[in-house]
Amino acid sequence: MKRIFIYINMLLCASAAFGNAHAQNAADSTTIALQAKVNAIAEDPALNQGVVSICAKRADGKVLVDVDSDNMLVPASNMKLITTGAALHTLGTDYQFYTKIGYTGEITDGILEGDLYIIGGGDPTTCSKDSIATPTAEMFGQWEKIVRDAGISHINGKIVGDGRQFDGMMEHPSWQWSDIGTYYGSGATGLMFYENTLSFYAAAGAQVGDDVNISPYYPVCPWLEVRQNCSTGAAGTGDQLYLYTSELAPVAEIRGTFGVDRAKKRLDCSNKYPEYTCAYYFKEYLAGKGIACEGGASDFRLCQDFEDGGQIQIIDSTASPSLKRIVFETNHASNNLYAETLFRTLGKTLTGSACYDSSYVAMDKVLKSLGVSTLRGASIADGSGLSRQNYMSTDFFCRFLTGMMSSPVYEDFVATLPSPGSKGTLEYNMKSSPATTKSRIKVKSGSMNGVRCYSGYILPSSGAKEETIVFSIMVNNCTSPTWKVRPLLDKIMATLAEVN
Numbered sequence: 001m002k003r004i005f006i007y008i009n010m011l012l013c014a015s016a017a018f019g020n021a022h023a024q025n026a027a028d029s030t031t032i033a034l035q036a037k038v039n040a041i042a043e044d045p046a047l048n049q050g051v052v053s054i055c056a057k058r059a060d061g062k063v064l065v066d067v068d069s070d071n072m073l074v075p076a077s078n079m080k081l082i083t084t085g086a087a088l089h090t091l092g093t094d095y096q097f098y099t100k101i102g103y104t105g106e107i108t109d110g111i112l113e114g115d116l117y118i119i120g121g122g123d124p125t126t127c128s129k130d131s132i133a134t135p136t137a138e139m140f141g142q143w144e145k146i147v148r149d150a151g152i153s154h155i156n157g158k159i160v161g162d163g164r165q166f167d168g169m170m171e172h173p174s175w176q177w178s179d180i181g182t183y184y185g186s187g188a189t190g191l192m193f194y195e196n197t198l199s200f201y202a203a204a205g206a207q208v209g210d211d212v213n214i215s216p217y218y219p220v221c222p223w224l225e226v227r228q229n230c231s232t233g234a235a236g237t238g239d240q241l242y243l244y245t246s247e248l249a250p251v252a253e254i255r256g257t258f259g260v261d262r263a264k265k266r267l268d269c270s271n272k273y274p275e276y277t278c279a280y281y282f283k284e285y286l287a288g289k290g291i292a293c294e295g296g297a298s299d300f301r302l303c304q305d306f307e308d309g310g311q312i313q314i315i316d317s318t319a320s321p322s323l324k325r326i327v328f329e330t331n332h333a334s335n336n337l338y339a340e341t342l343f344r345t346l347g348k349t350l351t352g353s354a355c356y357d358s359s360y361v362a363m364d365k366v367l368k369s370l371g372v373s374t375l376r377g378a379s380i381a382d383g384s385g386l387s388r389q390n391y392m393s394t395d396f397f398c399r400f401l402t403g404m405m406s407s408p409v410y411e412d413f414v415a416t417l418p419s420p421g422s423k424g425t426l427e428y429n430m431k432s433s434p435a436t437t438k439s440r441i442k443v444k445s446g447s448m449n450g451v452r453c454y455s456g457y458i459l460p461s462s463g464a465k466e467e468t469i470v471f472s473i474m475v476n477n478c479t480s481p482t483w484k485v486r487p488l489l490d491k492i493m494a495t496l497a498e499v500n
Contacts, residue, residue: 030499031064037495038065044488050450050478055394056471056496059405064469064499069395072377073476076446077334077425078392078453079385082400084327084416086366087342088409091349095323097123099191101146102312110153115295117312118143118278119162120191122348123320124341127278128195132321132329139318140285146316147291158295159283161275165190166344168355170247170272172382174389181243183268185386188340190354193278194219195337198271200254202241203264205232212241212258217266219277225251233257243269247301275299328416331444332424336384343383356382370403372396385446397455397472405468417442417456420490430490436461437497450477452485454493460500467500 042052055069087095098121105114120126125133134142170187171180179185186196199217204210210232230241237259245252250273271277276299283297320326323342330338346366347359364374374380377396381389404410420429420438425445430438443456453474460467473489 034495034499035065038067038492041488041492041495042067046480046484046488047475047478049480051476053394053474054472054492055398056469057398057402059402059466059468059470061402065471065496069398069472070377070393071474072379072391072393073453073474074388074448074451075385075390075392075397075453075455075474076448076451077336077339077385078397078444078446078455078472078474079380079383079390080330080334080339080446081397081417081444081455082363082367082380082392083339083343083383084330085400085404085407085413086363086370087346088323088327088413088416089370089404089407090346090366091323093322093324093409093412097121097125097320097345098317099123099126099320100314100317101143102314103150103152104312105157107151110151112152112155112157115157115298116147116152116155116159116293117162118159118191118275118282119312119314120165120189120275120278121317122165122188122190122192122341122345122354124188124192124195124335124338125320125326126192127281128192130195130329130335132325134318136281137285140282142318143282144286144289144291146318147286150315153291155286155291155293156295157293158298159279159286159293160298160300161191161193161277161279162300163190163192163275164300165348166354168344168353168357170196172356172387172389174381174387176388177244178242179386181245181269183270184336186270186337188337188344189274191275191278192337192341193274193281194271195335196271196274197268198277199269200226200267201264202239202258202267204258204260204262208232208234208260212254214254214267219271219281221250221271221273221277221280223250223276223280224273227251227253229253229255231257233259235259235261238262239265239267241267243267245270245272247272273299275301324412324416327413331416332418332422334425334445336386339384340382359383367400367403370400370407372400372403386448388448392474394455394472394474398470401455401457401470401472405465405470414442414457414459417444419443420493429486430494433490433494433497437494441493441497443493447482450479451475452478452482452489454489458493458497458500462500469496469500471496 054067056065100119203213240256280297344354346362348354350362351358377393381387446453455472458469
């Protein structure tokens with residue numbers, strides 16, 4: 001009987017071993033087939049002139065697809081994945097930015113003999129047109145109440161916009177000049193206003209070579225001298241207008257051409273003086289409510305002769321939306337200003353300085369806390385991906401995304417990522433794919449001239465977290481048009497989604 005028992009046990013073990021080997025062989029053959037499918041797509045003529053890198057892994061680390069995953073490429077707005085994930089992990093989903101109202105001097109019989117301060121805390125939504133932001137009139141109403149509750153009904157000094165929360169340059173020094181002048185190239189400051197943009201209306205002249213008709217729209221900055229060095233271009237040349245300016249002096253110049261066949265349009269540009277703009281518009285608001293300010297508005301940076309009248313007395317503050325809501329908007333709309341704000345806030349929080357050098361140090365600390373080393377596969381320049389000095393590998397993105405799965409904010413982070421077909425930058429992706437497939441893909445896109453990237457998660461239909469797929473697809477130096485490239489990258493994402 002003992003021999004029979006041993007024999008039966010050996011048969012069972014052999015059967016189990018055969019079953020495990022069979023399952024392993026099946027899994028390997030599936031992976032091989034998946035790699036072959038992805039390789040075939042990556043070798044399409046629309047992509048083969050560029051550089052393609054792809055990495056896909058299961059949450060347990062098993063590699064599913066690898067196409068030159070160690071290549072370091074420009075990630076464009078895929079950089080926002082790193083920034084938003086690091087911010088949520090470090091600051092928490094309920095984190096808020098605070099804008100303080102304070103004053104110097106004394107209040108006597110309702111008169112402030114001193115200056116009123118708007119002290120920014122880095123809130124990127126202050127007076128923004130974004131749907132998540134408090135409307136400007138409502139925000140100013142809250143500040144007015146703070147002023148009145150302090151007993152102030154007249155200001156003999158100035159209203160000062162104070163953006164010292166963020167030290168250092170507004171923009172990363174590697175950003176291109178043609179980007180810095182646009183709305184999407186607005187740098188982050190301690191006190192922001194209207195997403196640090198200003199707008200003009202542009203209308204072509206009657207014929208080629210005529211001046212372009214430029215008129216201010218909003219916000220109007222009467223202290224800013226706007227010069228025009230632009231002309232009406234030939235039909236078909238489109239809008240090639242850019243605003244060039246500097247925070248060193250309140251002077252800006254609109255350069256370029258505007259096609260003679262173009263309809264009148266709004267030109268959205270970056271504003272180097274958001275602190276001054278905020279103070280100016282709040283001064284005008286208070287004047288309309290019967291609170292006059294004799295000294296006018298001021299920017300703390302611009303007033304060379306300004307002397308701090310003493311310790312600022314903080315009266316009260318207002319808060320931004322939660323960080324989770326800001327991150328959701330950042331990832332769906334690919335908002336560069338919001339991403340730069342988060343990047344520099346990490347620097348301020350972890351090192352005491354919001355300058356770019358300190359923010360790099362802070363980001364490195366956060367990534368190490370997630371178990372992700374930047375020594376291999378990452379060279380970080382900014383928080384939004386606007387800099388072409390960002391270089392990352394698809395393997396690094398997968399390691400980061402896997403690291404985020406161990407963070408307490410993982411579920412919240414995934415919830416901030418859009419799915420193909422949802423409103424935002426992914427609205428036109430994977431149009432022919434089933435809704436059930438698209439809803440399981442949570443991904444951030446990234447694009448600029450010659451660059452197209454997608455990185456994120458594919459959630460399993462089973463709901464088992466360990467079956468989640470992390471992936472990154474990056475294409476650089478690609479001259480093919482978007483309408484040829486996008487369907488191919490969509491096909492790769494759909495092919496990966498078939499695995500689970």
